[in-house]
Amino acid sequence: MSLESLKGNWLQAPKGAEKVWIGIALAWCLVLFLMMPYWHLFGQQNTSGETYRVSPEAFEARVNEFVEANRVGDHNGVPLVEPPPGGDAFLLGRMWQWYPVLKLRAGETYRLHLSATDIQHGFSLQPLNMNFRAIPGYDYVLTITPKEPGEYTIVCNEFCGVGHHMMVGKLIVE
Amino acid sequence: MNDQEGNNPERSGAGSGTEYNPPEGELAKVKRGLRSLTGGWRNCDTTGMPVCLDSQFFIRWNAIFAVIFLLIGGIAAILLALTRWETFNLLRTDLFYRVLTLHGLNMLIFWILFFEVAILYFASTTLLNAKLFSRKVGWVSFVLMVVGALMVNWIIFAGEADVLKTSYLPLLAHPAFYLGIILVAVGTLVAVFNFFATVYVARRDRTYEGSVPLVTFGAIAAAIIAVVTLLHGAVAMIPTFTYSMGWTGEPDPLWYRLVWWGLGHQSQQVNVAAMVAVWYMVATLTTGAKPLNETVCRGAFVLYILFINVASAHHLLVEPGMSSTWKIWNTSYVMYLAVLASMVHGFTVPASVEVSMRAKGHVAGIFGWLTAAPWRNPAFSAVVLSLVIFGFIGGITGVTLGTQQINIIAHNTLRIPGHFHATVVGGTTLAFMGLAYYVVPLFFRRDFLWRPLARIQPWIFAGGITLMSFGMSFAGSMGVARRTSDIAPAEEAYGPVVHFFLAMLGIGGVLAVLGLLLFVVLVVATILFGPSNAGRPMKCWGKPAELGANAKATHGRSGDHYTPGTIVLVGIFLAAFVVYYFANWSALADVWPVR
Ligand code: HEM
Ligand SMILES: [Cu+2]
Ligand SMILES: [Cu+2]
Numbered sequence: 085m086s087l088e089s090l091k092g093n094w095l096q097a098p099k100g101a102e103k104v105w106i107g108i109a110l111a112w113c114l115v116l117f118l119m120m121p122y123w124h125l126f127g128q129q130n131t132s133g134e135t136y137r138v139s140p141e142a143f144e145a146r147v148n149e150f151v152e153a154n155r156v157g158d159h160n161g162v163p164l165v166e167p168p169p170g171g172d173a174f175l176l177g178r179m180w181q182w183y184p185v186l187k188l189r190a191g192e193t194y195r196l197h198l199s200a201t202d203i204q205h206g207f208s209l210q211p212l213n214m215n216f217r218a219i220p221g222y223d224y225v226l227t228i229t230p231k232e233p234g235e236y237t238i239v240c241n242e243f244c245g246v247g248h249h250m251m252v253g254k255l256i257v258e
Numbered sequence: 259m260n261d262q263e264g265n266n267p268e269r270s271g272a273g274s275g276t277e278y279n280p281p282e283g284e285l286a287k288v289k290r291g292l293r294s295l296t297g298g299w300r301n302c303d304t305t306g307m308p309v310c311l312d313s314q315f316f317i318r319w320n321a322i323f324a325v326i327f328l329l330i331g332g333i334a335a336i337l338l339a340l341t342r343w344e345t346f347n348l349l350r351t352d353l354f355y356r357v358l359t360l361h362g363l364n365m366l367i368f369w370i371l372f373f374e375v376a377i378l379y380f381a382s383t384t385l386l387n388a389k390l391f392s393r394k395v396g397w398v399s400f401v402l403m404v405v406g407a408l409m410v411n412w413i414i415f416a417g418e419a420d421v422l423k424t425s426y427l428p429l430l431a432h433p434a435f436y437l438g439i440i441l442v443a444v445g446t447l448v449a450v451f452n453f454f455a456t457v458y459v460a461r462r463d464r465t466y467e468g469s470v471p472l473v474t475f476g477a478i479a480a481a482i483i484a485v486v487t488l489l490h491g492a493v494a495m496i497p498t499f500t501y502s503m504g505w506t507g508e509p510d511p512l513w514y515r516l517v518w519w520g521l522g523h524q525s526q527q528v529n530v531a532a533m534v535a536v537w538y539m540v541a542t543l544t545t546g547a548k549p550l551n552e553t554v555c556r557g558a559f560v561l562y563i564l565f566i567n568v569a570s571a572h573h574l575l576v577e578p579g580m581s582s583t584w585k586i587w588n589t590s591y592v593m594y595l596a597v598l599a600s601m602v603h604g605f606t607v608p609a610s611v612e613v614s615m616r617a618k619g620h621v622a623g624i625f626g627w628l629t630a631a632p633w634r635n636p637a638f639s640a641v642v643l644s645l646v647i648f649g650f651i652g653g654i655t656g657v658t659l660g661t662q663q664i665n666i667i668a669h670n671t672l673r674i675p676g677h678f679h680a681t682v683v684g685g686t687t688l689a690f691m692g693l694a695y696y697v698v699p700l701f702f703r704r705d706f707l708w709r710p711l712a713r714i715q716p717w718i719f720a721g722g723i724t725l726m727s728f729g730m731s732f733a734g735s736m737g738v739a740r741r742t743s744d745i746a747p748a749e750e751a752y753g754p755v756v757h758f759f760l761a762m763l764g765i766g767g768v769l770a771v772l773g774l775l776l777f778v779v780l781v782v783a784t785i786l787f788g789p790s791n792a793g794r795p796m797k798c799w800g801k802p803a804e805l806g807a808n809a810k811a812t813h814g815r816s817g818d819h820y821t822p823g824t825i826v827l828v829g830i831f832l833a834a835f836v837v838y839y840f841a842n843w844s845a846l847a848d849v850w851p852v853r
Binding site (some may be wrong): 088089091092094099100108109110111115116120127128130131132135168200203206210211214215220227229231249252 | 602616657
């Protein structure tokens with residue numbers, strides 16, 4: 085009984101179905117574990133964790149530089165910016181805006197620098213449903229390759245104050 | 259002295275008054291223990307076990323406050339559900355986040371912690387035939403916890419702490435918010451100290467023979483993890499508190515997240531360990547179940563202790579700063595050995611019930627033991643539902659979402675609350691509710707009022723939570739963010755179907771809150787007005803019939819390790835797990851390549 089103390093030696097090897105189940109469960113746990121390194125080797129969706137410390141002011145300055153150099157127009161009042169294919173792109177989350185609107189080419193690979201300048205924000209690319217965090221003080225580099233052209237929405241999915249639900253940005257792929 | 263429980267002919271047998279009879283040998287032990295009693299004790303009229311009155315006092319008051327916080331959290335829950343159900347979108351934006359903060363803290367921290375402290379006191383006194391180490395220490399803990407919890411509630415209501423339960427820096431709340439949490443954490447640590455001191459003294463004075471009971475063992479595991487957890491809490495909260503006072507500089511937000519989740523996720527492992535201990539306890543109380551192999555059950559608890567304290571990583575899978583190797587190693591709990599432990603418990607608990615039921619003669623077919631189980635007993639149904647929801651929904655989704663790469667398609671979407679409402683609500687909370695159907699009769703010494711309502715309560719709550727969890731998970735798979743008062747600005751990107759699932763969330767949520775309110779009403783009304791059972795055994799919830807030896811011989815098999823029904827159940831579980839897990843890899847393969 086689980087409510088009474090145990091007398092004598094209760095050490096005992098598992099038997100029968102219990103033993104088999106422990107074996108199966110252990111094997112399954114190893115599969116669970118190995119899938120992650122496996123995907124790093126053979127899968128396409130991984131996060132390397134490439135990160136640099138950066139002060140919010142420095143990051144903002146870099147974003148502004150990037151916008152000035154690569155601006156191709158406007159999108160609802162936010163600069164529309166087309167980074168060079170294969171080059172660096174910058175995206176900044178702040179209350180309550182994603183800045184700027186990026187214009188990318190399908191099939192090209194970009195180094196997307198993601199950060200926040202005030203508090204934490206959540207980068208959630210819809211309708212794809214890819215999610216990353218933007219944390220002030222950290223320049224998070226995601227090497228991404230857009231697949232299908234279209235207009236995507238960036239939702240903020242970390243609570244960032246009363247305007248949080250309105251923090252919706254765009255990302256355009258051609 | 260009422261010590262005849264074990265062989266009183268009036269009370270043994272089907273449907274009699276006694277819930278649980280310790281076997282002869284145990285009774286002798288209890289009697290021996292009673293000889294040394296001086297005062298401050300009573301004998302349980304139902305089980306004959308000794309009850310330390312100090313411990314009873316704190317069990318009662320911790321349980322009462324637990325239920326109060328559950329009620330606050332439940333009222334918040336209905337408002338949240340009706341807001342996320344986009345058709346109603348009830349709360350104004352700022353109120354939504356205030357209520358969400360209120361809900362997260364009262365539920366996840368206060369309801370759970372107060373109840374767990376009650377479990378610790380029980381497991382270290384009654385089960386060890388021992389007295390509580392110190393009444394004074396008990397008071398210190400209790401006062402700290404109550405003051406802290408009230409402080410947090412007050413500051414949230416005052417609108418000075420709209421930061422959600424995680425209070426991620428650089429978001430900043432009023433200092434009283436952090437101070438309140440620190441007080442609760444310290445109070446809990448003091449209670450854990452009281453627990454360990456009680457266990458130590460019991461061992462020193464040999465109040466019990468041999469090794470501690472399995473339930474106490476599980477409680478010890480929970481308490482050890484709790485210490486590590488609460489220390490993380492202190493490390494995260496103290497510098498944040500001093501920062502909010504303006505005394506020190508701002509802690510790094512990423513560092514804060516790492517340490518905070520050392521509190522936030524590990525405390526869930528405390529809950530898991532406590533919940534599993536409750537599973538074993540209720541299985542024994544309701545069906546007389548006995549673990550097939552104590553080495554296996556205890557070994558699984560040890561795995562929790564050893565491998566659970568790296569769980570913080572689950573929350574940092576899609577963020578800057580940590581290497582993949584670090585993430586993989588930690589999020590897998592060092593190769594999923596803690597998941598292994600849960601899978602082991604998920605086998606041993608039903609298997610022990612199956613063996614016990616078969617031994618009583620319920621041997622027909624594969625599931626005859628299950629259909630004949632004491633379903634009229636709300637504690638039993640609550641624990642079965644808890645096991646199923648925790649395993650099939652909470653466990654499977656948790657391991658999957660916590661996979662490093664799969665987290666990309668889940669992080670901070672509604673899939674996350676969809677997962678943890680199946681663990682800490684459908685699992686832990688429901689198991690604790692089940693236990694309350696014994697705590698009230700045995701420690702408040704009152705029989706439940708409105709017993710037919712009590713019998714359906716676990717089903718309403720479980721049904722609601724399951725529905726809500728599905729609604730959240732599906733909406734989240736379509737991208738809907740968690741912690742968001744209104745999805746209108748992003749609606750187009752999600753597509754119209756999410757409204758169906760958000761309605762499911764809302765309906766399930768309302769149903770779950772009804773189940774919760776029913777629980778609170780039953781408990782409160784019974785404590786206040788229920789018929790006293792002092793001096794007689796608690797009114798039986800219904801126990802499995804004892805069929806004679808005949809039934810055993812003619813209709814099927816039984817045996818210490820004969821568990822075909824459980825084998826089928828875990829087989830279905832594993833199949834569901836495999837399908838869900840690989841379906842998620844396949845969904846991940848569809849999104850953009852990212853490194
Ligand atoms: C009784 C029925 C319950 C309902 C209807 C309910 C409903 C909800 C809803 C709608 C949310 C908001 C999801 C979002 O927008 O992100 C939420 C969040 C949450 N709930 Fe519950 N809940 C219930 C019980 C519980 C219980 C018993 C616990 C813990 C023991 C709990 C823990 C939480 C936590 C930790 C959060 C997240 C808070 C945050 O994001 O900071 N809930 N719940
Ligand atoms: Cu934001
Ligand atoms: Cu936000």
